[in-house]
Amino acid sequence: MQRDSELNNASVPRSPVKAAHKPYNRDVPAFDGLAPLWVVIAIVSAIVEVLIPHFGLIFVAIGALVAAVVAAFHAGAVVQVAVFTIALVASFTLLRAKLLSKFHSRGVPSRTDTLMGREAVVTHDIDPTLGTGRVTVGGQDWAAHSATAIAAGTQVRVVSADGIVLEVTRT
16 A cells, blocks of 8 residues: 555646756857847847948947857856957958958049040130130030130030039040
8 A cells, every 4th residue: 555645746746847847058059148139239230231331330240140149158248248349350350451342432423424525515715814614515514624715616525524614625
């Protein structure tokens, strides 16, 4: 016959919470703690970089992703911030010059760039002494300058520009 204590223990079901509880394993990456915060910082930085590209926040995103990986392995906050800083500085130092040279452009083209080499018609006499004169190029009126005087109605060619003043020569 069984003892009373054995009967009492056998008839009482064990709590499922205690049965399912496993010891905490620090070697397994987990997406808890500060890891989600680092991922949010990385995503926000990347979105802002895409919307306003200036090659700055992409390095914050890289550093935040590296810090998220470190946080997933349960490193302390000080270690995460140190890794973030190191990754940010390293990526900035190693990648910025390469990215700038790859994506560098001259910027917004000048309105006068498309006029170089085109023919124009002098609409107001060009006087090099007074610095006056106007030409029409592609249906647009422009201030013009030349080393020699040129009368209205003369065909000229645009050779350069100084701001919004075109330098022209006779054709």
